Amino acid sequence: MENRVFNFSAGPAVLPEEVLLEIKEDLLNYKGKGMSVMEMSHRSKDYQAIFAETVDGVKRVWGLEEDFEVIFLGGGATTQFLMTALNFCPDDKVANYILTGTWAKNAYKEAKKAGKKNHIAASSEDKNFSYIPQAFSLSDNPAYLHITTNNTISGTQFRNYPDLPAEVPLFADMSSDIMSRPINVKKFGVIYAGAQKNIGPAGVTMILIRKDLLDRLQPDLPTMLSYKTHIDKGSMHNTPPTFPIYIVGLVMKWLEKMGGLEAIEKINEEKAAFIYNTIDNSNGYYKGTTAKESRSLMNATFRLPSEELEAKFISEAAANKMSGLKGHRSVGGCRASIYNAMPMEGAKTLAQFMKEFQANNPA
Ligand code: PMP
Numbered sequence: 184m185e186n187r188v189f190n191f192s193a194g195p196a197v198l199p200e201e202v203l204l205e206i207k208e209d210l211l212n213y214k215g216k217g218m219s220v221m222e223m224s225h226r227s228k229d230y231q232a233i234f235a236e237t238v239d240g241v242k243r244v245w246g247l248e249e250d251f252e253v254i255f256l257g258g259g260a261t262t263q264f265l266m267t268a269l270n271f272c273p274d275d276k277v278a279n280y281i282l283t284g285t286w287a288k289n290a291y292k293e294a295k296k297a298g299k300k301n302h303i304a305a306s307s308e309d310k311n312f313s314y315i316p317q318a319f320s321l322s323d324n325p326a327y328l329h330i331t332t333n334n335t336i337s338g339t340q341f342r343n344y345p346d347l348p349a350e351v352p353l354f355a356d357m358s359s360d361i362m363s364r365p366i367n368v369k370k371f372g373v374i375y376a377g378a379q380k381n382i383g384p385a386g387v388t389m390i391l392i393r394k395d396l397l398d399r400l401q402p403d404l405p406t407m408l409s410y411k412t413h414i415d416k417g418s419m420h421n422t423p424p425t426f427p428i429y430i431v432g433l434v435m436k437w438l439e440k441m442g443g444l445e446a447i448e449k450i451n452e453e454k455a456a457f458i459y460n461t462i463d464n465s466n467g468y469y470k471g472t473t474a475k476e477s478r479s480l481m482n483a484t485f486r487l488p489s490e491e492l493e494a495k496f497i498s499e500a501a502a503n504k505m506s507g508l509k510g511h512r513s514v515g516g517c518r519a520s521i522y523n524a525m526p527m528e529g530a531k532t533l534a535q536f537m538k539e540f541q542a543n544n545p546a
Contacts, residue, residue, distance in 0.1 A: 225419060257424050264289055268301075278326050304328055315341055333479055338471075338472060352373065380522050406420070487517065
């Protein structure tokens with residue numbers, strides 16, 4: 184599409200062009216229903232079909248059988264920091280966390296605010312969250328271990344997930360790498376993700392809860408903060424984010440068309456290689472900010488020789504139709520977010536631009 188830029192923003196982020204075109208096509212009159220999906224009652228037959236199709240799409244992409252509840256809520260991943268603790272940590276147990284970045288730390292802190300005992304099982308804060316810790320130690324009486332699979336700000340990603348005793352479930356915030364590669368979903372008790380990076384627009388959060396954990400749900404919680412409410416009512420206790428949920432369904436179909444998670448993983452690896460190889464072959468001009476073995480395939484973070492050059496790099500990139508390359512305000516530097524929907528051409532174009540910028544702007 185003419186005049187579209189390569190959008191390297193960390194989120195809300197790029198969506199597949201095919202999906203945007205389909206939305207446009209159906210915007211005023213969805214499949215001859217005479218109205219937009221936005222205008223449909225969430226309880227109407229037509230919308231119920233769209234909702235069911237989204238849930239089916241999620242199950243197909245992940246190869247899930249009936250062993251998980253899938254719900255869609257508002258409130259962002261940030262609300263899930265609170266809900267996981269409230270729903271799954273009884274007062275006599277301890278919520279365990281691996282701290283690998285700002286979001287992981289926020290989840291850990293929220294457990295305390297929910298009145299729960301919390302414990303740091305491992306942390307990479309000693310080195311500015313630049314790596315994924317390999318060892319961890321659980322507290323006594325752990326309710327669960329929570330990890331952030333991809334750290335959007337620091338640019339690290341778990342390759343392998345922690346192995347836990349059978350009675351301790353693994354919970355994961357997958358906001359920034361959900362469905363970017365095949366994983367063994369059954370290894371997780373709870374998975375949640377804000378949609379706005381890899382599976383849709385902002386406004387909806389997808390939550391998976393393994394059914395064997397349902398009897399651990401804490402009773403008597405405020406209605407909207409209780410997973411039981413949303414599971415029992417099929418995400419329709421109140422009005423869910425209907426339009427974003429519809430778009431998540433379209434993204435699931437797009438993922439299947441792309442060849443599913445095996446295919447998207449290969450593409451993601453190739454895109455990331457363009458950028459990381461450029462960094463590694465720049466004679467130190469570009470410096471990756473993370474340990475190589477912990478590098479994220481979704482968010483590549485790097486520095487230039489000076490802050491002045493970084494500012495110039497970001498503004499020249501923008502002038503060349505590459506937007507969103509500024510690092511998170513808490514860490515500075517540059518960050519290229521290359522989620523599923525970033526085309527190969529985008530990663531190639533950025534790598535080429537990086538080489539030219541280095542040649543034209545010696546340190
Ligand atoms: N977790 C991760 C890994 C994130 O990257 C973000 C947002 N960038 C959040 C949680 C917070 O998500 P939300 O804004 O949907 O609450």
